Amino acid sequence: MGSRVKGRTVIEVGADGVAIITIINPPVNSLSFDVLRSLKESFDQALQRNDVKAIVVTGAKGKFSGGFDITAFGGLQEGKENSNPGSISIEIVTDTVEAARKPTVAAIDGLALGGGLEVAMACTARLSTPTAQLGLPELQLGIIPGFGGTQRLPRLVGLAKALEMMLTSKPVKGEEACNLGLVDAVVSSDQLVNTARQWALDILDHRRPWVASLYKNDKIEPLGEAREILKFARAQAQKRAPNLKHPLVCIDVIEEGIVSGPRAGLWKEAEAFQGLLNSDTSKSLVHIFFAQRGTSKVPGVTDRGLVPRPVKKVAILGGGLMGSGIATALILGNYPVVLKEVNEKFLDAGLNRVKANLQSRVKKGQLTKERLEKTISLLKGTIDYESFKDVDMVIEAVIEKVSLKQQIFADLEKYCPPHCILASNTSTIDLNLIGEKTKSQDRIIGAHFFSPAHIMPLLEIVRTKQTSPQIIVDLLDIGKKIKKTPVVVGNCTGFAVNRMFFPYTQAAILLVERGTDVYQIDKAITKFGMPMGPFRLVDLVGFGVGVASAMQFIENFPERTYKSLLLPLMQEDDRAGEATRKGFYLYDDKRKASPDPELKNYIEKARSISGVTIDPKLVKLPEKDIIEMIFLPVVNEACRVLDEGIAVKAADLDISAVMGMGFPPYRGGIIFWADSLGSKYIYSRLEEWSKLYGEFFKPCAYLAARAAKGIPLSASVEQGKSRL
Numbered sequence: 001m002g003s004r005v006k007g008r009t010v011i012e013v014g015a016d017g018v019a020i021i022t023i024i025n026p027p028v029n030s031l032s033f034d035v036l037r038s039l040k041e042s043f044d045q046a047l048q049r050n051d052v053k054a055i056v057v058t059g060a061k062g063k064f065s066g067g068f069d070i071t072a073f074g075g076l077q078e079g080k081e082n083s084n085p086g087s088i089s090i091e092i093v094t095d096t097v098e099a100a101r102k103p104t105v106a107a108i109d110g111l112a113l114g115g116g117l118e119v120a121m122a123c124t125a126r127l128s129t130p131t132a133q134l135g136l137p138e139l140q141l142g143i144i145p146g147f148g149g150t151q152r153l154p155r156l157v158g159l160a161k162a163l164e165m166m167l168t169s170k171p172v173k174g175e176e177a178c179n180l181g182l183v184d185a186v187v188s189s190d191q192l193v194n195t196a197r198q199w200a201l202d203i204l205d206h207r208r209p210w211v212a213s214l215y216k217n218d219k220i221e222p223l224g225e226a227r228e229i230l231k232f233a234r235a236q237a238q239k240r241a242p243n244l245k246h247p248l249v250c251i252d253v254i255e256e257g258i259v260s261g262p263r264a265g266l267w268k269e270a271e272a273f274q275g276l277l278n279s280d281t282s283k284s285l286v287h288i289f290f291a292q293r294g295t296s297k298v299p300g301v302t303d304r305g306l307v308p309r310p311v312k313k314v315a316i317l318g319g320g321l322m323g324s325g326i327a328t329a330l331i332l333g334n335y336p337v338v339l340k341e342v343n344e345k346f347l348d349a350g351l352n353r354v355k356a357n358l359q360s361r362v363k364k365g366q367l368t369k370e371r372l373e374k375t376i377s378l379l380k381g382t383i384d385y386e387s388f389k390d391v392d393m394v395i396e397a398v399i400e401k402v403s404l405k406q407q408i409f410a411d412l413e414k415y416c417p418p419h420c421i422l423a424s425n426t427s428t429i430d431l432n433l434i435g436e437k438t439k440s441q442d443r444i445i446g447a448h449f450f451s452p453a454h455i456m457p458l459l460e461i462v463r464t465k466q467t468s469p470q471i472i473v474d475l476l477d478i479g480k481k482i483k484k485t486p487v488v489v490g491n492c493t494g495f496a497v498n499r500m501f502f503p504y505t506q507a508a509i510l511l512v513e514r515g516t517d518v519y520q521i522d523k524a525i526t527k528f529g530m531p532m533g534p535f536r537l538v539d540l541v542g543f544g545v546g547v548a549s550a551m552q553f554i555e556n557f558p559e560r561t562y563k564s565l566l567l568p569l570m571q572e573d574d575r576a577g578e579a580t581r582k583g584f585y586l587y588d589d590k591r592k593a594s595p596d597p598e599l600k601n602y603i604e605k606a607r608s609i610s611g612v613t614i615d616p617k618l619v620k621l622p623e624k625d626i627i628e629m630i631f632l633p634v635v636n637e638a639c640r641v642l643d644e645g646i647a648v649k650a651a652d653l654d655i656s657a658v659m660g661m662g663f664p665p666y667r668g669g670i671i672f673w674a675d676s677l678g679s680k681y682i683y684s685r686l687e688e689w690s691k692l693y694g695e696f697f698k699p700c701a702y703l704a705a706r707a708a709k710g711i712p713l714s715a716s717v718e719q720g721k722s723r724l
C-alpha cells in the first residue's frame, strides 16, 4: 500500500467459516474512500470464497466507525475527488453489504456514527456494547445521512424516533439502541466478536431472522400518520433554525422513501447529499468541526511532548454566580472541589447555588438522583485556607477588583503547594497586574469561564509571557475533562471574546443615536442567527456589567471607543436591564420582553449629549447594512486581536465567536464569515463609515494590508508583534 492510502479493512476467516472484516483507520476508523474501496473488496472476497459462510463487520481498537471521512469533504467540494458518495451508498452499502447472500452481523463497540452506523444498518443484524454510541450526526455538518441512513433508520426505529435522532444529531447508547430495535442485542466488549460470529451462524441456520433493514416495514407508521409526523417535524425544524435548509431536505428525503419506496428514497438521498456537500452551510460547519478540534493544538505548547499532570483537588475562591457555576462544572467532571467564601452565610449561599444547578439538571433529565448524590459529595465548603495545602489548582472567582485579587494571589502563594496552578476567572483584568505581588508568575493563568459556567461551552485560557507551557497543558486537559472547548489566548484587556464583544454593542448604540430603531437592530441581528440582538443581550447581562466593561475599554482603547451616555442615563432611572424589569425592553412576570415607547426619551437625551444628529440613511437602514455595520467593527477588532498575537490562529477566533458570543456556527465563525465577504469589501465599507461616523469604524492596519493584497483575513501571518 502506498503511503497516501488512508485506512483499510482486513479480512480474517476463522475455522467456523465466519469472516471477520475489520475497519482500520485510526483514530476513529472513519470511512475514507480507501476504506470504502477496501470494504467492498473484502466483502467481494468473503462472498466469493467457499470457506466463508457468514460475515462479521467490526472496527479496530474498540471503535466501530466514526463515519464518513470528514477530511475528504474539502476534496469533494473542490471536485478533486472523483468518487461519488451517492454511488457508494448504492454500490457498496446497498448492493454489496445489504444484498450479500451470506448473513452479515455488525459488532459495534465504541462508536457507530454517520456512515459507520449506516454500514451497520445495512447488515443483517447488529450487536453492540452497552457503552457504544450510535447515531446519525450528519446534520451537524450541514449535510444529511448519505449512506442510506434516511431510509434505514426510520424502518428500524420508527419515523418519530428516527427524525429525532437525525434532527438533533444526538446518539443513543447500546441499551437504548436495543430497546429501539436499532441493535439486536447488547453484549459486553470482550464477548462482542464471538457472540457476533455465533449470531451470524444462527442466522445462516435460520435460528435467527434474516432482516434487510431497507425493506422492513413493521416499525414505520402508516402513510397518514407518517405525514402528520413529518409535518410536525418540518414546523419544528423551521422554528428552531429558520436559516437552515438541510433539516428540511432531510425530511423531504425521508418522505420520498415512505411515499415512493426505499430505493427511490436512496436515490433522492444521494442526489440531495451531493448538493448539500457543496453548500455554504456545510462548508462553514465542517470548518467549525475542525476549528473546534484545532483549539487544543497550540504551537510551542502542545507540541513539546508535555504530559498533563494529575489534578486531584481543586479550590475555588468565591461562591457567587461564576464561582458556583465553575464548581458545578468541575464536580460534574469528577474533580473534588473545595469552595471558599469569606463567611458562613456566603458559603451556604454558594453551596446552595451549586446544589440548585445540579437539581435543575435532574429536573431536565440530564442527571440521575444517584449521580446527583455522588456529584455533590465531591464538594466541600470552607472559610479559611487550611484545606488549600494539598490542592493542585485554584480558580479565583471573586469580584473584579484589582487590589482584592492581588491580595488573594499573595495569600494563595503562601497557602498552596508550589506546584499548584493559580488561575483567575477575571474577564478583563490584566493577569500581570493580578500576580504583581507574587513570585509565581509562571503558574498564573486565566481560566475565563462564561456565565452560566456549568452550561456555556467555552473556556478562554489566558496566558501571560511568563505562564509555563506545563500549566497551559494542565488546564487544557482539565478543560477537556469538564467538556469545555478551551481556546488559548494572550493577555490583554478583554482577552479575545470580550474584545470582540465590545464593538458589537458599541456599534449598535452608535446606530441608535443616529436614528436606527433599537428593535429593528435586534430583529435583524436575530434573523442573521444570533440568539438575541445586542439590546436584548445588554438587558440580560445587566447595565452594571455593560458599563463596567465599557469603562475598561474607554481606558485602554480610547481612540476607537464610541462614547455614549445612553446606558448610564437609563441606569439613573433604575432601568438596568431584565433584573430591574426595565431596560431596552419591558419585562413581564414571565420574563417576556416587549418594546417600550418611553425609550425614545433616553435616546434623544443621549443623542443631544453626544452632539450627533439623526441620519436619514440610518433611519431606514436595510437589514443587510445593519448586520454589516454591527459585525464589521467586530471583524475589525478580531483582526487586531490576530495582529497582536492575542489569538494564535483565525480559527480560534471563529470558535470564540461561536461559543462565546453565540455567532451562528453555520456561518463558520467571525473570520470565516468575513472571508466570505472579502477583505477588500470589508475595508472599503469600514473606510466609508469611518469618514461619515468617525474613528470607531477605522479599519486597522492588518485589515488594510490584507485588503491591499486581496488576501483572506484567515491566511496565516508572520506574527511579528506576537505577545504569545
Ligand SMILES: C[C@H](O)CC(=O)SCCNC(=O)CCNC(=O)[C@H](O)C(C)(C)COP(=O)(O)OP(=O)(O)OC[C@H]1O[C@@H](n2cnc3c(N)ncnc32)[C@H](O)[C@@H]1OP(=O)(O)O
Residues within 6 Å of the ligand: 027, 028, 030, 031, 066, 067, 068, 069, 070, 071, 085, 111, 113, 114, 115, 116, 118, 137, 138, 141, 144, 145, 146, 147, 149, 290, 293, 294
Ligand atoms: C455519508 C455519511 O452519511 C456522512 C458521514 O458519515 S459524515 C460523518 C459523521 N460522523 C460524525 O459526524 C462524527 C464526527 N466525530 C465526532 O463526533 C467525534 O470526533 C467522535 C465522537 C467520533 C470522537 O470524539 P473524541 O473522542 O472527543 O475525539 P475528537 O477529538 O473529536 O476526534 C479525534 C480525531 O478524529 C478525527 N475525526 C473524528 N471523526 C472523524 C471523521 N468522521 N472523519 C475524519 N476525522 C474524524 C477528529 O478530527 C480528531 O482528529 P485530530 O486528533 O487530528 O484533531
